[in-house]
Structure formats: structure tokens, C-alpha cells
Amino acid sequence: MGAYDIIEISSIEFAERIGASQQTASRRLKDLEKNGLITRVISHKGQAIRITREGLDLLQKIYLLLNSIFAQKVQELSICKLEGEIFSGMGEGAYYVMQKGYLEQFEKKLGFNPYPGTLNIRLKKQPDLQIRRVLESDAYPGIVIAGFKDKQRTFGAVKCFRVKINESLPGALLLIRRTHYRDDVLEIISPKFLRDALNLKDGDKIGVTIELTNSNT
Template identity: 55%
Template sequence: MWFTLFEIAKMGGCRETVKLSSTQLANRLGISQQTASRRLQELEREGLITREMTPKAQYIRVNGKGMDELLRVYLGLKEVFEEKPRHLRISGEVFSGMGEGKYYVSIEGYMKRFEEKLGFTPYPGTLNLRLRTYQDMQARRMLKAYPGIVIEEFEEGGRTFGRVKCFKAIVEGTEGSVLLINRTHYGEDVIEVIAPVYLREALSLKDGDVVTVDVVLES
């Protein structure tokens, strides 16, 4: 199934909606029109593409879940043909959040687990970075496919707190960690960073500044 998804991506279907008939797809894949139509239906049913049907054409785009699947295959192939990368660089623009990060990092259950798994006591708050380029957003998607350092869901005070995947990182020369949080109000264009120091103060940052994070892929 991933190869059909890959063919749609090659036509630009990751960046924009593309006009694509079952016959066109069949010709590109060297299969029958009926098989091509069935594969599109399967991709849609699996939630890997969005498809809009009109009387004259159909319009298709690879969605977020589809992108994640392609990246999973891509990283698997890289492990076969290349040496596994040790680092990944992501740049983003500093912006003020809603205080959500400060609240969650201060929770005893998270704080204790961060100390155990990351080796430092985090400052109670996160540095929020909004990703501006397609390359940086793709890099963030790639992080989802790597194992990282996982803090599993737990209960505290009658509440359930969600799973967090962490990656050790260097933020402009300062030790820290990138967090991929399951339960967050932010979209795929944002990463949150914690550190043992108040990063805004330590790095003299203000909203709008661009920060580069060197993410360590091997724990």
C-alpha cells in the first residue's frame, strides 16, 4: 500500500491536492484501473489520504497520517542503505504560549520522570518554537518515527496524564530536551523544549527570535 502512497507523493500530493484519476494512477503503477481504484479506496479507508470526488474528477492529498507512514518507510530504508543519523536539526521561531507547558512540567509525576530519564531537573516551563519551513516540519515528523525516550501515561491526583516522547537536545549550546506531547493544543508546526535553565533568559530570547535545536536521535 505504501508504494501507491509514494506514487501520489511523487506527483506533489504531500504539498498540495492533486487531480488524479484511477486510470492515471493505474498507468503510473502498471496495474489495472480496477486495482488502482481499489487501492485508493483502501488508502482513504485507512485514513492515509483525503479524497474529494466531483462529477468530472477526483482530487487527492496525502494527509498527516499518510505522511507519517511514508516517513516510517523512508527511515526504514535509510537504515538499510545508510548509516543511521545521530542528530537532526530543527529551527523555529520563539513565541509565547498559554502557560500550559509550565503547568505540566511542574506536575510531580512528570518532573520525577524527567529527572530519571533525562538526567536533569527541568525549569518549570517550555520554550515554544513555531516551525516556519517545510523542511523543519518534515524534520519534526521524522522525530515521531524514532523511538526517543518515552514517558508513559500515568495517573496522579485522580487525573490521567498523557504519554510524552523526549529527545535529548542542544539548544544554541545549552542542554535540553525536545518534547513530543500526546495531549497538546499545539499543531504539527510547534515543538516544545525544556532545559534545566530558563532558556529565554539564558539565551536572551524574545518572541520572533529564531532558534536552532540539535536533536540527539540516540539516547
């Protein structure tokens, strides 16, 4: 029921079920439709709603993540995969990555010295955006690179996850609180210059496999 069948519901009933105003409920349905997560057919009786394949994929990913957080199982979800497009950043990655306070911790906690710069990936799919937001939460501690101060300024803490880029080259995802980018961007470091190593250019699609069981221990 619901996952594969068509649901007929009025906007008033939907608003009551989610505990929101009719205007808010209508806006949320429009957003879901715009993002390709549902289809709607509106009639004088209300609307017929079906969850799309992309919507089901998102629900499954969220279910697996939440299940790995709350369910007491021996085997938890250990990896997830995100996809996006390469784009050129603002050129600030090298400056931050090469700070001594970060470099020493990258080598100790991640096991490599990064190439001076980050590979920037913009997520395009709604399920991947949701997964990235979950990774920023306390549900997954990741590997924490502690913040520090020098004579000029303060550098904030960074949460990291070990990754494989295109299922081959090692690296790490940096989740930075103080960043100019929106939450649809992945910033990746690696011991290699990834653009050369993988022959990448702006607009190319790329996959990132994230190890969710990373921790500081």
C-alpha cells in the same frame, strides 16, 4: 530526471500516476506550489513542473530518515536540525512540567530537573514540519516518559528526544499527544530558563539539534 529537470505532464496523467482523482491531484499540486516545493507553468498542453531547492531539501531529509530506518548500515542518521520562531505559549507548560510524576522521570531518564515551563517554537518550513511528523511515529522510539494518575486526573505519556538549543544549551523536545498546539510546534524543556540564557524574545529565530538515537536504555 525530475529532480533537476522540468517535467511536462497533464493533470490527468499525474492523477493516474498517484492513483487519485483529477481534482485531488490538482489540489496536491497547488499545495506543493503554495508551500514553495515546486514551480508550475501551465499551458494548453498541460503543465511544466520543476522541483524547487526547498523541495529537494525536503526529499533529501525524508530519504535520509527513511534510509536510517530501513537500511542495514553501521552508521545511521543520528541527528537532525529544525528551525523555527519563538512564541509565547498558553502558560500551561509549567503546570505539567512540574508534576511529580513527570519530574522524577525527567531527572532519571534525561538527567536534569527542568526549569518550570517550556520554550515554544513554531516551525515555518515544510521540510521541518515533515521531519517533526516522522519523529512522532514509531520509527524513532525516543525516550518515553510514562503516563501516570493522581487523585484528580490522568497524565499521558510523553515521547522525548535530547536536544541542543542553538547548538549550545542542553534540553529535551517533548512530543505530547494531548496538547492544544498543532503539529507545527516544538515544546522544549531545559535545566535553564532559555529565554534569559539566550536572550530570546517572541519572533526570534532559533535552531534545535535533535539526537535521534535517544532511547530508554
